Amino acid sequence: MNKKLVGVVVALVVILAIFMLFVWLGGGVLGVSRFQTGENPVLRFVFVIVGLLVALGVYLGTKESKAWEVGTRQVVWMAIGAALYAVFSWLFNGTVFVVPSVSQVALRPAIAIPMFFGYAFGPIVGFFTGAVGNMFGDALTGFGLYPQWSIGNGLIGFIAGLPMLFADKKKSLDSVLIAGGVLAAVATVIYFLNRNEINQLVYPFDQPVSLMAGISILFGFMLVLVVRFAFGKNIDIAAAVTWGMLGNILGIGFAAISDIWINGYSPATAIVGEFLPAAGPNLIFAAILVPLLVVAYAAVQRQSGR
Amino acid sequence: MLVSWRYRDRKSLIQWFDPRAWLIFYACFLVCTLFFWDLRFLSFFFVIAVVVLVTSGVTWKEMRRAFFFIIGFVIFYALLTFLTGRGGVEAYKQEHLIRSLAAPFTVFGWRPTLNISVERSFFAVSQLARVFSVAIMTILIPYTLNPALYGITFRGLGFPDKIAYAMDLTMRFIPTFGRDFQLTMDAQRARGYELDKIRGGLIQQVRKLGPIIVPVTIHAIIGSEDIIDAMDLRAFGIGPRSWLEQLIYRRRDRILIAAGVLLLVLSFALLVLGYGSFWVPEFLVRLAGG
Numbered sequence: 001m002n003k004k005l006v007g008v009v010v011a012l013v014v015i016l017a018i019f020m021l022f023v024w025l026g027g028g029v030l031g032v033s034r035f036q037t038g039e040n041p042v043l044r045f046v047f048v049i050v051g052l053l054v055a056l057g058v059y060l061g062t063k064e065s066k067a068w069e070v071g072t073r074q075v076v077w078m079a080i081g082a083a084l085y086a087v088f089s090w091l092f093n094g095t096v097f098v099v100p101s102v103s104q105v106a107l108r109p110a111i112a113i114p115m116f117f118g119y120a121f122g123p124i125v126g127f128f129t130g131a132v133g134n135m136f137g138d139a140l141t142g143f144g145l146y147p148q149w150s151i152g153n154g155l156i157g158f159i160a161g162l163p164m165l166f167a168d169k170k171k172s173l174d175s176v177l178i179a180g181g182v183l184a185a186v187a188t189v190i191y192f193l194n195r196n197e198i199n200q201l202v203y204p205f206d207q208p209v210s211l212m213a214g215i216s217i218l219f220g221f222m223l224v225l226v227v228r229f230a231f232g233k234n235i236d237i238a239a240a241v242t243w244g245m246l247g248n249i250l251g252i253g254f255a256a257i258s259d260i261w262i263n264g265y266s267p268a269t270a271i272v273g274e275f276l277p278a279a280g281p282n283l284i285f286a287a288i289l290v291p292l293l294v295v296a297y298a299a300v301q302r303q304s305g306r
Numbered sequence: 307m308l309v310s311w312r313y314r315d316r317k318s319l320i321q322w323f324d325p326r327a328w329l330i331f332y333a334c335f336l337v338c339t340l341f342f343w344d345l346r347f348l349s350f351f352f353v354i355a356v357v358v359l360v361t362s363g364v365t366w367k368e369m370r371r372a373f374f375f376i377i378g379f380v381i382f383y384a385l386l387t388f389l390t391g392r393g394g395v396e397a398y399k400q401e402h403l404i405r406s407l408a409a410p411f412t413v414f415g416w417r418p419t420l421n422i423s424v425e426r427s428f429f430a431v432s433q434l435a436r437v438f439s440v441a442i443m444t445i446l447i448p449y450t451l452n453p454a455l456y457g458i459t460f461r462g463l464g465f466p467d468k469i470a471y472a473m474d475l476t477m478r479f480i481p482t483f484g485r486d487f488q489l490t491m492d493a494q495r496a497r498g499y500e501l502d503k504i505r506g507g508l509i510q511q512v513r514k515l516g517p518i519i520v521p522v523t524i525h526a527i528i529g530s531e532d533i534i535d536a537m538d539l540r541a542f543g544i545g546p547r548s549w550l551e552q553l554i555y556r557r558r559d560r561i562l563i564a565a566g567v568l569l570l571v572l573s574f575a576l577l578v579l580g581y582g583s584f585w586v587p588e589f590l591v592r593l594a595g596g
Contacts, residue, residue, distance in 0.1 A: 083483050
């Protein structure tokens with residue numbers, strides 16, 4: 001592991017420790033009943049801060065890289081990304097298109113946008129696209145604002161943009177693949193151990209997570225593997241899809257796990273009821289739509305010369 | 307060409323204030339509603355939302371479509387919660403049944419039963435109140451925030467220049483991309499592409515979304531080059547940015563902000579003191595024989 005990665009990991013661990021201390025103090029020691037697990041609105045904002053600190057930690061660990069530049073181009077791209085993500089989320093959230101979900105795997109193609117924008121334009125653009133796009137999309141649909149999911153979406157774009165930090169994209173690909181694979185496998189195992197968990201993302205909230213939704217993450221991961229090796233020569237596609245996958249797992253994982261404290265879910269409910277039905281299908285879209293976007297954008301770049 | 311939100315200059319309560327002050331108040335309002343499940347407190351916020359709506363000067367014709375959607379969505383959501391009782395399980399422990407309607411049939415061995423309890427009905431009502439208040443306040447924002455002021459508003463709230471401008475651009479682009487999406491849909495439809503009838507396995511379905519998502523995205527990115535050039539030619543980002551409009555806080559704005567913060571602090575205090583959790587009026591419980 002090189003110095004950069006070590007810096008990133010240390011920052012993450014420290015932040016998590018600070019947060020756990022806060023919850024223990026507020027809930028356990030002071031005994032404030034609403035601070036304890038259960039309906040806990042204050043924690044949403046704590047998690048927002050945690051997510052931001054995570055991103056900040058990564059930044060601090062790798063400050064010298066050119067990927068952190070925010071110039072005119074990045075400003076315009078992040079605005080476009082956020083607007084596109086907002087519009088697509090709104091359109092496919094059931095307002096304009098009521099697309100029948102195949103056994104609880106609802107179509108959310110919009111997720112390809114933060115992943116693609118993050119990969120193509122960098123982590124800051126990716127974060128803004130995911131977070132602000134999610135905020136506006138939810139506000140347009142009328143869902144209301146769920147800050148921890150906005151940050152989770154922001155993290156998807158952020159992590160998808162991390163390959164820009166590494167000069168040689170190819171080397172890190174395999175370790176990212178392995179990490180993603182392990183996480184996907186763990187989540188699926190937890191699913192099979194908890195078949196009765198209710199799917200929290202699908203009306204009427206009392207259906208156990210279907211088999212399709214449960215294994216969707218494994219399925220998605222298989223697709224990512226296929227794309228990675230089928231397009232092995234095209235480093236851009238492989239890297240975009242792989243890092244997008246990691247971003248998806250970690251970003252959605254962040255939001256779902258934060259609900260353990262915010263909504264008082266059990267860990268099994270958070271992982272099986274929220275994480276799987278969201279992250280799994282997202283992965284499937286990532287594997288299919290992101291390569292399309294990468295190829296199209298590469299063609300545009302060749303044409304316009306920039 | 308840009309399409310824009312339906313903003314008009316109106317004489318109304320919202321527009322009487324500095325947009326920054328209003329956004330701050332809106333944020334406090336949002337956070338406060340999150341703290342309460344108690345209908346008595348929620349109705350206070352609901353009343354505020356309705357007052358704002360009525361005095362906003364936005365005509366019914368203007369917001370009819372958005373409103374119908376919100377109403378439909380809110381009622382659907384509350385109804386679902388009511389029918390299934392999910393979500394309330396965290397808020398109440400005991401249920402006093404008013405009536406239990408069992409279906410005369412079973413579906414795969416499971417008998418659909420509707421347990422109408424006092425708690426559940428009241429929970430649905432509380433949820434209606436809360437979601438509605440938030441929705442009303444949110445929906446009014448694009449109608450009452452002057453687009454010329456987007457950038458300076460975010461800058462005035464403390465965001466760095468570039469981020470404020472990015473948010474300005476985002477809000478301006480949303481209607482445009484909505485329109486682009488519609489154009490692309492029509493163009494593709496003329497070439498035989500059908501989005502309404504998506505058949506096939508999951509992978510097929512996702513692939514079918516490609517012809518609509520990719521063109522809109524790439525078109526947006528291509529268009530961005532012109533905007534980037536325009537901004538660069540006007541020396542964007544070189545020094546601190548100046549804005550055409552100026553926003554000055556007047557006394558009424560300071561009062562609004564103070565009110566918002568006071569509301570937030572009070573709500574938080576009530577939260578810590580243990581008030582505000584789900585409540586059902588006593589007489590209803592007795593009615594149910596509890």
